[in-house]
Amino acid sequence: MSTTPAGYLSGLFSLEGRTALVTGGSSGIGRAIAGALARAGASVVVMARKEAELVETVEELTADGCRAARVSADLSTREGIKAGAEAAAAVFGEPDILVNSAGINLRPPFGELGEEVWDTTMTLNLEAPFLLGQRFGPGMAERGFGRIIHITSQQAHRAFVQSGAYGVSKGALESLARSQAEAWSPYGVTANTLVPGFVMTPLNRRLSSDPEKVAALAARTMVGRNGLAEDFAGAAVFLASPSSAYVTGQSLFVDGGFSVH
Numbered sequence: 730m731s732t733t734p735a736g737y738l739s740g741l742f743s744l745e746g747r748t749a750l751v752t753g754g755s756s757g758i759g760r761a762i763a764g765a766l767a768r769a770g771a772s773v774v775v776m777a778r779k780e781a782e783l784v785e786t787v788e789e790l791t792a793d794g795c796r797a798a799r800v801s802a803d804l805s806t807r808e809g810i811k812a813g814a815e816a817a818a819a820v821f822g823e824p825d826i827l828v829n830s831a832g833i834n835l836r837p838p839f840g841e842l843g844e845e846v847w848d849t850t851m852t853l854n855l856e857a858p859f860l861l862g863q864r865f866g867p868g869m870a871e872r873g874f875g876r877i878i879h880i881t882s883q884q885a886h887r888a889f890v891q892s893g894a895y896g897v898s899k900g901a902l903e904s905l906a907r908s909q910a911e912a913w914s915p916y917g918v919t920a921n922t923l924v925p926g927f928v929m930t931p932l933n934r935r936l937s938s939d940p941e942k943v944a945a946l947a948a949r950t951m952v953g954r955n956g957l958a959e960d961f962a963g964a965a966v967f968l969a970s971p972s973s974a975y976v977t978g979q980s981l982f983v984d985g986g987f988s989v990h
């Protein structure tokens with residue numbers, strides 16, 4: 730083991746030589762995580778639907794000297810998920826790190842929540858992480874290293890502002906992480922979730938454009954502010970790195986203390 734601080738830190742956290750797939754990597758939390766993994770040395774494929782944001786993300790990372798590429802896929806259909814997975818694996822090879830950040834939060838009043846909203850929510854927020862895990866998890870186990878990171882929500886643990894189908898999908902996603910952890914941890918593949926509180930991203934533009942609501946939510950944290958996408962960088966690198974080998978099936982709250990206040 731290296732005796733310099735840089736060498737020691739690199740042994741713990743470097744992602745050099747690893748490949749990563751980050752769904753939702755073109756915006757918000759996913760984009761910050763994709764940037765963090767790439768800057769820590771991984772070759773990163775970002776996946777989402779809109780080309781312009783994907784291109785912008787890849788250009789920013791390559792300008793910083795990172796290895797990054799994009800795949801446009803619609804993860805709200807099974808066909809889209811499967812096609813996206815193959816396209817992603819064709820870029821830098823099979824991923825060692827899978828981050829599921831793509832998600833939507835549709836909030837019709839619960840009594841009006843129909844099958845369409847239910848199906849779209851479950852397919853994108855839950856089934857895509859499941860199918861991508863089924864596609865890549867066994868290969869990770871065979872190679873003896875893998876990191877699966879899901880982005881869930883405080884709504885996996887409590888109802889909050891019309892949780893509806895969204896809260897259900899996130900609760901199940903935390904269970905999925907435990908099932909994956911149980912199956913693959915003996916083979917060097919960990920599965921964990923990062924649990925955000927309220928983060929200022931395009932996902933919750935409606936709430937985050939209301940200064941009173943923003944201030945009220947910040948007051949519910951212990952840190953005294955709402956989350957930023959960049960708050961997830963360090964936690965994501967940790968969960969993707971060799972140093973988290975003994976951390977699996979866990980939910981790590983990155984929420985400024987929101988959940989315990």
Ligand SMILES: NC(=O)c1ccc[n+]([C@@H]2O[C@H](COP(=O)([O-])OP(=O)(O)OC[C@H]3O[C@@H](n4cnc5c(N)ncnc54)[C@H](OP(=O)(O)O)[C@@H]3O)[C@@H](O)[C@H]2O)c1
Binds near residue numbers: 754829883927932933
């Ligand atoms: N922001 C918060 O306060 C908060 C709180 C708790 C949990 N979360 C969770 O954190 C994750 C990231 O949220 P965020 O706030 O960073 O949201 P965001 O900025 O809106 O990013 C969502 C990402 O998902 C992609 N996406 C959406 N629909 C897709 C589809 N059908 N197929 C493929 N990609 C799709 C989007 O790109 P395209 O639109 O181009 O497809 C975008 O890259 C989500 O799972 C969310 O539930 C966020």
